[in-house]
Amino acid sequence: MxxxxxxxxxxxxxxxxxxxxxxxxxxxxxxxxxxxxxxxxxxxxxxxxxxxxxxxxxxxxxxxxxxxxxxxxxxxxxxxxxxxxxxxxxxxxxxxxxxxxxxxxxxxxxxxxxxxxxxxxxxxxxxxxxxxxxxxxxxxxxxxxxxxxxxxxxxxxxxxxxxxxxxxxxxxxxxxxxxxxxxxxxxxxxxxxxxxxxxxxxxxxxxxxxxxxxxxxxxxxxxxxxxxxxxxxMGSPSMNFIRSYLRALNDGLAIELHNRDGERVSIPLPERGKDLSAWVNREVILGLRPEQIRQATVNSPAVFERHINNQLDVVEPTGADTLVVTQFNDQDVTARLDPESHPVSGRDFLFAVDVSKAVLFDPDNEDRIY
Ligand SMILES: Nc1ncnc2c1ncn2[C@@H]1O[C@H](COP(=O)(O)OP(=O)(O)O)[C@@H](O)[C@H]1O
Ligand SMILES: [Mg+2]
Structure with missing residues (x-):
């Protein structure tokens, strides 16, 4: 050896x-x-x-x-x-x-x-x-x-x-x-x-x-x-890359998403000791893994999570999970759902978008900024 x-x-x-x-x-x-x-x-x-x-x-x-x-x-x-x-x-x-x-x-x-x-x-x-x-x-x-x-x-x-x-x-x-x-x-x-x-x-x-x-x-x-x-x-399906605006929210930052009807949510981002002040009100690329977009439960969302309704375009059962495609910020986004949530294409579905592990990239050089 x-x-x-x-x-x-x-x-x-x-x-x-x-x-x-x-x-x-x-x-x-x-x-x-x-x-x-x-x-x-x-x-x-x-x-x-x-x-x-x-x-x-x-x-x-x-x-x-x-x-x-x-x-x-x-x-x-x-x-x-x-x-x-x-x-x-x-x-x-x-x-x-x-x-x-x-x-x-x-x-x-x-x-x-x-x-x-x-x-x-x-x-x-x-x-x-x-x-x-x-x-x-x-x-x-x-x-x-x-x-x-x-x-x-x-x-x-x-x-x-x-x-x-x-x-x-x-x-x-x-x-x-x-x-x-x-x-x-x-x-x-x-x-x-x-x-x-x-x-x-x-x-x-x-x-x-x-x-x-x-x-x-x-x-x-x-x-x-x-x-x-x-x-x-790495990861299959791949991480979703969603062009989004970074906003100031209270003392911290939030990422803004809208569904196909133009309904908006601002989801607070966890503080990670990175100075992103130069990026506020600018476009960034939000990186979200398919498993970070789940079915909303009746409970109120967690701290770094928001519920948002959206129509499903494609539903792909794979056995252990069901993959669904929807659109946030006018871009296709894949979510990995429990098959028990019974998603149906063409119908609306209530998602919980969790940004506790989200990453952000610079849209120009594609390097990670958060
Ligand atoms: N003997 C060689 N002569 C010239 N170019 C080569 C030679 N071997 C590999 N290359 C080039 O080097 C690059 C890397 O090849 P390779 O190491 O086989 O890639 P990978 O294994 O990642 O698919 C390729 O663009 C290939 O065309
Ligand atoms: Mg090779």
Missing amino acids: SSLHIKDVNKHYGDYHALKEIDIKIDSGEFLVLVGPSGCGKSTLMNTIAGLDSISDGAILLGDKDVTHLSPKDRDIAMVFQSYALYPSMTVRRNIAFGLEMRKVPQAQIALEVDRVATMLQIDHLLDRKPAELSGGQRQRVAMGRALAREPKIYLFDEPLSNLDAKLRVEMRTEIKKLHQRLKTTIVYVTHDQIEAMTLADRIAVMKDGVLLQLASPEQIYNNPVNMFVAGF
Whole structure:
């Protein structure tokens, strides 16, 4: 097990600046998840950690050791990448065992190890097949088994579950989490699945256009995003972004919303020690998660909550919750409701809008201001 320091790393492909001053310190035993849109540089970063790609400047440190100029095989990193290569002429068993054989691990121990990972990955019935006789998802699990049969300094996973069907994906996610809890290995894991990111990560790194935007716990990324991009990237359905006016109210501030009939409410915002006086009577972007817009109960609203009636445009039952679309400030807004509230499209519904965890953004640069 080892810590990893990606130190001020830049990567250029000709004129293209693929990684811009990336600096991430990963503790020994930490599970770091890297997320970001396609093409933002996630795989490039993984390849530079593994040594498959050189960096333009900066350093890669494994523990105290600078491995920047070491070849991949000398870095003691195990990886499962999007494009994994199995040895086509070898059986699944030998594909998994190969790395251990190269390290001269005794045969009896190899057999135990292969059985262990094969059972875990549900490929024990496939051990005598060749890769050509496997489905894409099965091959992916073999590639994972090969990585897991070792105990390297760190594991790198680049979208390892992307070829699996939904059910197996969820099972494998749980297996990976258990594996990490048991072995306390250092893991860097790329995914575009935000549930995977939220459930697996000790910390999440959000990247965009080769830049690290935020590095924080899942809870921080979800509740305290640094800008609209991070806020919109995590969470499904996405955070609602509603252009609204900020008003002065009593000693504090309030956010103003109106329904489709033009009926207005001013909802007081909690004091968070931020000076927003320059923003009073200006337009800001209110960030509200779908679960912060609920069904109003008969009780009077809480301190940072107001009730407002609005017509429902779309009702989408998903099982555990029902999503509804309505309009506040003439913009579509999604709310996550209890199915027991029986919303009906075209009808009016009494919402409770809760701004106790709301965030505000600057409409020009999209940075968070509150
Ligand atoms: N070998 C390469 N030569 C030139 N450009 C590359 C190369 N590899 C990746 N890129 C570019 O770098 C950017 C980041 O790619 P990548 O790291 O694969 O993104 P991600 O994994 O986040 O989807 C993309 O714009 C891609 O086209
Ligand atoms: Mg990639």
